[in-house]
Amino acid sequence: MSIVVYAPASSANISVGFDALGAAMTPINATHLGDRVQIGSAEVAFDFSSIGPFAHKLPQPPQQNIVVDCYEAFKEALLATDVTLLPVSMVLEKNLPVGSGLGSSSSSIVAALVALNAWHKYPLDEITLLGLMGAMEGKISGGVHYDNVAPSYLGGMQLMIMENNVISQKIPSFKDWYWVLAYPGTSISTAGARDILPKQYSLADTLTYGRRLSAFVHASYTQQASMAAKLLQEDVIAENYRAQLIPGFLAAKTFSKRCGALAMGISGSGPTIFSVFNDIKKAQEMEQWLINNFLQNEEGFCHVCQLDEQGAHVFEGKL
Template identity: 30%
Template sequence: MNSIKAFAPATVANVACGFDIFGFAIEEPGDVVELRRRDEPGIVITNITGDEGRLPRNPEKNSVTGVMLHLLKHLDIKDFGYEVILHKNMPLGSGMGSSAASAVAGVVAMNELLGNPLTRQELLPFAMEGERIASGSAHADNVGPSLLGGFVVIRSYHPLDIFTIPVPDDLYCTLVHPDIEINTKDARYILRNEVSLKNTIAQMGNVAGLVAGLMKADYDLISRSMVDVIIEPVRSILIPEFKEVKTAAISNGALGCSISGSGPSMFALSRGRDNAIAAGQAMQARFAEAGIDSALHISGINKGGAKILEH
């Protein structure tokens, strides 16, 4: 095998109350990586599409190739070189796990080309390095679901302990990306370092409630638990019309609505595709009233995660 093409899906991280510990994958959009073996040593990025020239071409500074370099070093493979083409199919700074999708597609492609020496779980720390390259923080709430699929819970980072939980089959995600950009580093910088005991207790209850609601297919409990009293009040000020868009989603059938990742994308969860579409159209309409264009994605929970498109 001398070439491979891999796809990694967009993701919703935090999922309201689960800052840095919850995330789930959607069906699309996602990034595609083409990887080809070559005789000369080293990794070369031959092309990146969809980034408007903004991403670094230096392999050590790009999340897609940075993870490949870490993987090759770990496996002590020096026999061949590789050329990489990255197709960016989602906006940068979108809150949809853009850098995570690139990293995951890259590490999955490389692992496949090498004969799959590592399992998906074993690839997680390498994919997380892509997040460190992109944002300075090796969090797993985007790379985890993009790599593994499904709804992911990060129980611990030290040591890394990640697992998936079952979700109802008719649970749908509405993801709306307004035509604005928020830098992940900036969105993390504005967060408070200390949280009150009152808010901590409230957040812990919502985290437990959301997990239980998803596993029991209890939609009322899911709805009651999609409340973030710690992160959303701070980050929402960076998103124009946030409160109005959230109200529009819930008024049109959504169980709950919050910020996707660090924003500016907003997501809603709904019971059934029709409710998800209605919520999305209402969210887009509210952004449009404020003169903000947006893109809409409707998806069930992607339970498969990253996949190989062709050899």
């Protein structure tokens, strides 16, 4: 017997919520835009391997993979419970490109830790597991960030709280929005994308950031779609700096406006970009333009998505 856990891709920041917003994404054509982890019993204490279209981009040797770190962290966390660690075999199906701005490392982390927890009959509660996910993400990005792991784990659009023992909470979304995600086939390191940002921001920019984020959350709760879309149209924190790292970004933004996009921006640290539509035909027109004009090589892809409200999925079976 074995189980498989799927953890959807995620788009962090969403222009208006730098380090504070993240959303889980799923293509409307049912493509697996996210990593999967299979877990089952083993004759040794721990066995790990990786497969999938982007497995060749993972660190070598396999012992350096973040899934192995997740196993060690879960093993340590179990010491505070009365549950005994089982011998397990884990297989990572790497479907997300590394350094893509789609929460690639977070997807692996979420799938691995949810799989371990499910296999052991859920000894760790949600807040404990999410805390482990953030710590594992910090090993890769250099700082603890939850804006990818939280939506990939819990689904929907998540607002980072990180107060009063609450890490994040889901906020309402707009069900008729289509998110066109385009990954050009190149990569940007999270650390490099952070290094290009200013070390300090003006008071005016920080006030604008806080006001727009607050207004977007308010518009989401009150379902004011036009206001929410308007607020997504400008990123005062990162876009002006990170856009130079993404060839074709400005041309794509120009076309998105002609195509009737509600908004367009950078997914996470990039180079993936997103555009938002409330008309499926316009979203598909944007998708085709991006395939023809934005993708840089055969590893690039583009999908029309909606929010994945469920987050990590647990299935019985094998990859």
